[in-house]
Amino acid sequence: MTTATARHDTARAWTELLRWVPTGSLVGGAWTEAGSGRSIDVLDPATEERIATVPDGTVDDALAAVDAASGSLEAWSRTSPRHRGEVLRRAFVLMTERAEDIARLMTLENGKALPDARGEAAYAAEFFRWYSEEAVRNVGEVMTAPSGANRILVTRRPIGVALLITPWNFPAAMLTRKIGPALAAGCTVVCKPASETPLTALAIGRILEEAGVPPGVVNIVPSRRSGELARALLADERVRKLSFTGSTEVGRTLLAQAADTVVSCSMELGGNAPFVVFADADLDAAVEGAMVAKMRNGGEACTAANRFYVETPVAERFSEMLAARMGALRMGRGLDEGVQLGPLVNAPSRDKVRELVDDVRAEGASAIVGGEDPQGTGYFYPATVLAGVPPKSSLLRTEIFGPVAPVVSFSDEDEAVAMANDTEYGLASYVYTGDLGRGLRVAEAIETGMVGLNRGLVSDPAAPFGGVKQSGLGREGGHDGMLEYLEQKYIATSW
Numbered sequence: 295m296t297t298a299t300a301r302h303d304t305a306r307a308w309t310e311l312l313r314w315v316p317t318g319s320l321v322g323g324a325w326t327e328a329g330s331g332r333s334i335d336v337l338d339p340a341t342e343e344r345i346a347t348v349p350d351g352t353v354d355d356a357l358a359a360v361d362a363a364s365g366s367l368e369a370w371s372r373t374s375p376r377h378r379g380e381v382l383r384r385a386f387v388l389m390t391e392r393a394e395d396i397a398r399l400m401t402l403e404n405g406k407a408l409p410d411a412r413g414e415a416a417y418a419a420e421f422f423r424w425y426s427e428e429a430v431r432n433v434g435e436v437m438t439a440p441s442g443a444n445r446i447l448v449t450r451r452p453i454g455v456a457l458l459i460t461p462w463n464f465p466a467a468m469l470t471r472k473i474g475p476a477l478a479a480g481c482t483v484v485c486k487p488a489s490e491t492p493l494t495a496l497a498i499g500r501i502l503e504e505a506g507v508p509p510g511v512v513n514i515v516p517s518r519r520s521g522e523l524a525r526a527l528l529a530d531e532r533v534r535k536l537s538f539t540g541s542t543e544v545g546r547t548l549l550a551q552a553a554d555t556v557v558s559c560s561m562e563l564g565g566n567a568p569f570v571v572f573a574d575a576d577l578d579a580a581v582e583g584a585m586v587a588k589m590r591n592g593g594e595a596c597t598a599a600n601r602f603y604v605e606t607p608v609a610e611r612f613s614e615m616l617a618a619r620m621g622a623l624r625m626g627r628g629l630d631e632g633v634q635l636g637p638l639v640n641a642p643s644r645d646k647v648r649e650l651v652d653d654v655r656a657e658g659a660s661a662i663v664g665g666e667d668p669q670g671t672g673y674f675y676p677a678t679v680l681a682g683v684p685p686k687s688s689l690l691r692t693e694i695f696g697p698v699a700p701v702v703s704f705s706d707e708d709e710a711v712a713m714a715n716d717t718e719y720g721l722a723s724y725v726y727t728g729d730l731g732r733g734l735r736v737a738e739a740i741e742t743g744m745v746g747l748n749r750g751l752v753s754d755p756a757a758p759f760g761g762v763k764q765s766g767l768g769r770e771g772g773h774d775g776m777l778e779y780l781e782q783k784y785i786a787t788s789w
Contacts, residue, residue: 311399314392317348319355319516320499322362323509326355334489334518339405339637340627340672346403348492351517353526356484359513363455363482364532366510371452371480378478379429382422385505389419389470389498396497400465401628403491405637405673408628410591417753418466418498421771424755425474428776432479444788450780452480453558454534457527459520459548460495461539462488462639463594463695469495471759471770472537473502473512479779481535485514486523490639492516521547528552535779538562539596541693542719542764549767560768560778562596562760564693565721568714569599570736572707573607575726575748581615583750584699587724589620589677590751592635593697594643596765597722597744597752601690602701603713609703613662613681616699620677621663627672637673638696644673647696651678654689654700658682664697691717707732711739721761722752743769 318325332350337343349355370378389396396418397411404411435448458472469485476483487495499514517523527533528551535558538548542564552559569587571580587599604612628636638644648667655661664678675696683689683700690700704710714723723742727733737745743761746752753759758769768778 311395311402314395314500315399315493315497316500317346317493317496319349319351319359320496320512320514321355321359322365322513323503334492334516336403336490336493337640338402339639340629342671342673346493348496348516350519351515351523352519353522356486356515356517356523356527357530359484359515360455360527360530360532362510362513363484366508367452367455367482370482370508370511373480375430375432375478378480379426381506382426382429382474382477385502385507386419386422386426388501388505389415389422392501393419396466396494398629399497400491400494401636403493404462404465405639406591406594406628407633407636409634410636411628414464414467414591417755418464418470420755421467421470421474424771425478425776428475428773429478431773432776432780439786444786447785447787449783449785450777451783453779453781454481455532456481456483456535456537456779457524457533458483458485459524459536459538459540460485460487462490463591463596465491465494466498468539469498471755471775473498475770475776476535476537476779477507477511479776481779482511483513484527484533485512486520487514487516489516489518489520524548525551528555528557531555534558536560537770537778545766558778560770561766562770563721563764563766564719565596565598565761565765566600566691566693566717566719567597567722567724567742568740569602569724570710570714570726570740571602571604571608571612572710572727572729572732573605574728575608576728577608577612577615579748580612580726581619583724583726583746583748584616585619586750587746588699589623589635589697592638594639594695596693598695599699599724599750600694601713602699603704603710604701605710606703606705609701613679613701616701617662617679620679620697620699623677625674625676635677635697638675639673641673643695644675647675647694647698650689650692650694651680651698654680654683654687657684657687659684659687659700685713693719707736711736714740718764719761720763721765722746724750
């Protein structure tokens with residue numbers, strides 16, 4: 295496809311979506327063009343062309359959103375759980391009906407291949423369905439005190455106004471995974487989507503409006519001034535919850551700011567997932583799982599397999615099989631038919647991946663496939679498998695966030711576990727073995743919040759998603775996800 299044709303297709307695709315996707319902030323039920331007069335250009339990473347502009351929200355815009363959220367909190371929290379659940383259920387239905395539009399919108403502003411975007415659209419909608427069911431399950435407790443002197447009643451109440459900060463890599467799913475439980479619990483929200491991908495968030499805001507969410511319950515303010523907005527909102531005593539998905543570095547800063555007002559924090563931070571393959575594993579299944587764990591979203595995922603540790607007897611064979619599969623992926627513009635690997639989200643992301651590969655090759659690693667930065671328009675980097683990676687390489691301590699698979703061999707189970715745990719992160723890990731006992735033993739020993747045992751995908755709306763160590767605090771998804779937006783109240787009484 296020529297660049298001119300790609301640009302024409304981008305313009306046509308965006309024009310078709312523009313009929314229902316808003317390009318302003320959502321504050322108090324009104325779509326506004328508020329801001330300082332500055333705007334955010336949303337780019338197609340495949341063509342580097344502008345596809346839309348949205349307002350670059352200011353602190354005043356964000357505080358107006360807090361005003362709206364605070365003003366609607368009492369009424370929404372008193373709405374019956376069944377009603378809140380029905381609203382979320384309608385949102386699920388609407389997202390499902392518009393899944394193809396949402397997928398194409400994500401591909402336009404994020405670059406991911408359309409099959410990945412379709413998968414995310416379905417996954418994102420499921421959070422609305424799951425929390426439509428969980429809304430009626432805010433259960434408490436009652437018991438007799440051990441002394442027999444009184445009863446102990448425990449209830450759970452909405453925590454209050456929640457600030458939701460979402461990343462660009464899963465612009466739909468990371469938003470619905472936060473909004474769903476917040477609304478189910480009876481909270482109101484202010485959402486700050488990533489400046490690279492605001493359109494998906496705004497589209498979801500439109501859907502929630504149509505589903506019956508009252509004005510002020512969901513507010514969305516795109517902005518490039520993330521740090522400035524976060525500081526101002528976390529200092530506002532009306533904001534009682536922060537849910538953030540992003541880098542560990544930014545997470546540390548937000549936690550420090552939240553400490554001043556003792557804001558409850560849910561933090562889903564960086565990852566450095568090990569993918570461990572033992573010699574007794576089904577290699578075909580392991581490679582299939584590796585393609586999911588590594589190449590889902592083009593490697594731009596916090597759960598992405600980042601380090602491949604393979605037992606020495608099968609390391610070479612596994613590397614060759616993985617290289618054959620990754621090398622066969624068709625790279626190109628995500629909207630094009632048959633494309634399996636789109637561009638990275640922006641130039642800095644592409645440059646980072648290129649530098650990481652260049653550095654590890656200078657350390658003695660070799661590329662079995664890929665490793666060469668393509669020339670031309672778009673932020674593309676090919677699927678790359680690296681062999682001979684030194685066990686202490688800096689690459690193994692860095693979240694790659696791209697389609698690069700470094701392979702390191704190990705000699706026994708203890709060494710594999712030690713290598714897997716040699717990181718400050720602890721989000722996800724993957725283990726492949728034909729011995730179930732060993733698999734469970736290793737899964738327990740690896741210091742991560744989630745483990746895929748003979749499986750390359752761990753994410754599920756019904757499961758608690760989160761990490762340990764410096765990969766975060768709290769859990770999203772499952773029943774635990776709603777508990778993050780509820781506070782316990784203990785009542786001592788007698789009757």
